[in-house]
Amino acid sequence: MTQQRKAVALISGGLDSLLAAKVMLEQGIHVEGINFFTGFCVEGHTHAIRKKDKAKPKRNNALWSAEQLGIKLHIIDIVEEYKDVLLNPKHGYGANMNPCLDCKIFMVQKALEWAEKKGFDFIITGEVIGQRPMSQRKDTMPVVARESGAQERLLRPLCAKNLSPTLPEREGWVSRDSLYGFSGRNRKPQMALAAEFGFEEYASPAGGCCFLTDEAYSRKLVDLWQGRGNREYEMDDIMLLKVGRHIRPAPHFKLIVSREEGENNFLMGYKKQFIHMYTTSHPGPMVLVDGEPAESDLLLAARIAARYSKGKMAERVTVEIHKPGEEPYSVEVEPLGPTELKDKWMI
Amino acid sequence: MKYELDARRLLCPMPVIRTQNRVEELAPGDTLEVVCTDPGVVNDIPAWCRINGHRVLETREASGEITLLIEVGEA
Numbered sequence: 001m002t003q004q005r006k007a008v009a010l011i012s013g014g015l016d017s018l019l020a021a022k023v024m025l026e027q028g029i030h031v032e033g034i035n036f037f038t039g040f041c042v043e044g045h046t047h048a049i050r051k052k053d054k055a056k057p058k059r060n061n062a063l064w065s066a067e068q069l070g071i072k073l074h075i076i077d078i079v080e081e082y083k084d085v086l087l088n089p090k091h092g093y094g095a096n097m098n099p100c101l102d103c104k105i106f107m108v109q110k111a112l113e114w115a116e117k118k119g120f121d122f123i124i125t126g127e128v129i130g131q132r133p134m135s136q137r138k139d140t141m142p143v144v145a146r147e148s149g150a151q152e153r154l155l156r157p158l159c160a161k162n163l164s165p166t167l168p169e170r171e172g173w174v175s176r177d178s179l180y181g182f183s184g185r186n187r188k189p190q191m192a193l194a195a196e197f198g199f200e201e202y203a204s205p206a207g208g209c210c211f212l213t214d215e216a217y218s219r220k221l222v223d224l225w226q227g228r229g230n231r232e233y234e235m236d237d238i239m240l241l242k243v244g245r246h247i248r249p250a251p252h253f254k255l256i257v258s259r260e261e262g263e264n265n266f267l268m269g270y271k272k273q274f275i276h277m278y279t280t281s282h283p284g285p286m287v288l289v290d291g292e293p294a295e296s297d298l299l300l301a302a303r304i305a306a307r308y309s310k311g312k313m314a315e316r317v318t319v320e321i322h323k324p325g326e327e328p329y330s331v332e333v334e335p336l337g338p339t340e341l342k343d344k345w346m347i
Numbered sequence: 348m349k350y351e352l353d354a355r356r357l358l359c360p361m362p363v364i365r366t367q368n369r370v371e372e373l374a375p376g377d378t379l380e381v382v383c384t385d386p387g388v389v390n391d392i393p394a395w396c397r398i399n400g401h402r403v404l405e406t407r408e409a410s411g412e413i414t415l416l417i418e419v420g421e422a
């Protein structure tokens with residue numbers, strides 16, 4: 001009996017990685033999934049935060065994919081190591097702050113380390129040539145294979161026929177004839193294959209797998225770095241950028257204003273770490289202040305908080321200000337007028 | 348053996364990752380009680396358990412905290 005070969009599949013939660021893994025299972029390969037958490041992943045968080053999304057059943061698409069496939073899934077926390085990928089991408093950024101090519105190389109490299117430790121023979125991804133402008137091009141495919149160190153042990157079942165044969169194909173572990181030659185942005189072949197395999201309700205993320213492909217998110221990230229004068233970030237920073245309205249009236253401080261109850265509750269969780277304020281004379285949002293505001297800045301912040309409260313038309317609004325470790329105090333302010341709230345403050 | 352894990356204030360998928368890493372150190376038959384605050388765990392931890400051959404024996408929700416009792420399966 002021939003030895004059953006083992007492959008580790010990068011599972012993002014999207015359709016392509018689901019199909020790639022399925023194609024391998026169909027060929028009798030033992031497949032286990034690996035999913036990387038960078039902190040910027042679209043999965044989970046925001047759904048948990050925003051109240052309107054709470055009604056919808058939320059699922060983690062990577063776990064869902066693994067369950068559809070009947071394979072194990074290992075989720076790896078790469079938040080710390082990913083910082084270097086994001087801050088110093090050798091191959092630069094895509095349209096926004098997404099370092100997709102370096103990210104892919106890094107993930108394949110981590111998957112390779114994992115595979116070597118666990119005695120797996122090769123790595124598969126759901127990449128398709130021409131699917132994504134930055135990381136999935138004919139000329140970048142070999143770059144990922146080479147720079148990750150995976151070389152010939154990296155197989156892309158969905159577009160393998162457009163690439164040179166890899167080790168699993170040459171050794172006959174998988175049959176090249178049963179692999180695919182998808183290319184380009186057309187999703188029809190994948191959808192047809194999904195139907196053939198009987199997959200329904202799969203996730204189809206529009207831009208990419210993470211917030212870094214999002215323009216508004218990238219803008220807030222760059223603003224955070226500029227505001228602080230350095231590019232360090234922690235998990236809390238990444239999370240807070242996903243929540244609320246971000247308003248920077250001056251370089252040295254910004255406000256995060258909740259937009260609804262779910263965000264309100266989420267921001268409440270940070271009240272021990274941040275200066276925060278809310279209106280007490282009228283219902284209004286929770287406001288966190290990040291940076292180093294002077295007392296006069298806090299008065300401006302209070303006027304902005306009042307502007308987003310139900311008292312925005314009132315003459316005076318009372319705002320309670322809390323500084324970590326100090327007694328809270330109240331101020332009475334006039335809500336900021338519509339023309340006083342400058343567009344350029346909005347991040 | 349019975350073990351506990353505090354995954355409060357963590358957002359998904361972090362509670363799942365912490366659970367996974369902890370379960371890896373335990374033996375079949377051990378139980379792990381995980382306390383969380385992100386409501387997403389009600390779906391994610393059971394899904395993770397089903398996939399990886401572990402069992403959720405009990406799920407409790409009280410005052411914003413969700414507690415899951417997991418029995419570690421065969422590796």
Ligand code: SF4
Nearest residue numbers: 099100103208209210
């Ligand atoms: S979209 Fe994000 S997670 Fe996906 S390859 Fe690009 S940088 Fe990496």
